[in-house]
Amino acid sequence: MKGTIIRLQGGFYDVMTETKQEIRCRARGNFRNRNISPVVGDDVEIQDQKDGTGYILAVDERSNHLVRPPIANIDQAFLLFSVKEPAFSYHLLDRFLVLIESKQIHPIIVLTKMDLLNEDEMEAIEQAASLYRSIGYDVIETSTEKGSGVEAIRDLFEAKTSVFAGQTGVGKSSLLNAVAPELELATGKISKSLGRGKHTTRHVTLIQLGGGLVADTPGFSSLEFPQELEAEELRWCFPEFVERHDDCKFRGCAHVNEPGCAVKAAVESGEIASTRYDNYVTFMEEINDRQRRY
Ligand SMILES: Nc1nc2c(ncn2[C@@H]2O[C@H](COP(=O)(O)OP(=O)(O)OP(=O)(O)O)[C@@H](O)[C@H]2O)c(=O)[nH]1
Ligand SMILES: [Mg+2]
Ligand SMILES: [Zn+2]
Structure with missing residues (x-):
């Protein structure tokens, strides 16, 4: 069977x-x-x-496999980021996107706790959202307090296996409860002293929802690149770099020190966000350092 x-x-x-x-x-x-x-x-x-x-x-045989959270055969990953408590981070989002892109899993960016923003903060978050939309990512803004974005999330579950992933306390279980209150998943308060969640969800669980399967997962507090991710692969994990790769003068361009680099030109002209490029360089150094150590 x-x-x-x-x-x-x-x-x-x-x-x-x-x-x-x-x-x-x-x-x-x-x-x-x-x-x-x-x-x-x-x-x-x-x-x-x-x-x-x-x-x-x-x-x-698995079609794919994530180590953290430990799960196999996923069609799409909902990457949850709270806009506050814990604070939104471009660095963490880019890191997570690289991880998911490197596994060739379809990512969907979900911003949670939108209700906590004042007007100025809202503007900053809208800027982030439009940056990622311009790259081609789906970005869904949600609030379980206001019930916003919940329908949009539910509509994406059908006939797929999805995973909810993100730092502890971003609201993974809360959002699943908003989609289906009968789930009654345990949720936890944010620790005031640590400014993050308390690892309320302890196990990965696949739930039948909206005509598909969705996994609630334990949140992480830090995110390391897997051992097998090589520095050379990074350039393929940034879609807006991939798009311009053919325009670089050198075929194997790493977009760092090469002359005639179309990616660097796009950063100069503002077509590629400097946050994205800076994170790319930081990740590259991190992976190279690690390769040197082993
Ligand atoms: N204001 C506000 N608070 C929210 C929202 N979503 C979740 N929270 C709160 O954030 C806290 C953490 O929510 P959880 O759903 O437990 O977070 P989690 O991502 O499942 O955390 P772990 O299971 O530890 O990984 C709870 O106090 C929730 O009430 C939201 O949209 N708005
Ligand atoms: Mg949880
Ligand atoms: Zn280049």
Whole structure:
């Protein structure tokens, strides 16, 4: 029988079968020895014991796999950023976009807690939103206080497997509750002293919602690039750089010190945002430093 892992709990894998039954499974011993650790989102072959339990016999090949949050086979990632509490950061957004782009997963940027902004702050956030829209990203502005943007989010779930990801306290669980109040997911207050959330959600869980599957995930407090991400790959993770790559004088242009670089020219003329370019250079240095260390 075929199914999808929707939850990992206390050494068990909860598997949703094609007939929408939940079966609590253990992994077969031999399977553990082969060093495969199944994660949420994995499509699996199970042996149904007909008593609500079963065994995982095999894990299908993954179309993609994120380490943090640990999940496989995603069609799209909702990247949640609060505009306040915790504060919005261009750096963190670009970092997250690189991670998702490098896995060739479709990102959707979600700005949360829009209700907390005063007029001046709103203007700054609208500038950020239009920058990312101009690159081609979807940006959805939401507030669970006002109920805004909730419909727009729900409409994107159909027939897809989605993941909600973001720092702790940005409002992932709150937004899912706004989409479907019956979920009653636990939410947590922001720590006043730390200025961030308190890791309220502890496990990745796939939920059936809006005709698709959506994962609520534990928030992170920092975001490191995966070991396998190489400096040379970075240039392909910035769509507005990719668009201009053919206009660079040198074919393998890294857009740093090369003459005749179309990307640098676009930064000079203001067509590419300097925040994006500066983050690109910072990330490149970070990855190069890491490569030197190992
Ligand atoms: N004002 C306002 N507060 C919000 C909004 N969305 C969430 N919050 C608050 O932000 C806090 C954190 O929300 P959670 O939903 O627990 O955040 P999370 O991203 O799930 O956090 P973790 O599970 O720790 O990763 C709670 O106090 C929410 O009430 C919003 O749109 N406006
Ligand atoms: Mg949560
Ligand atoms: Zn270039």
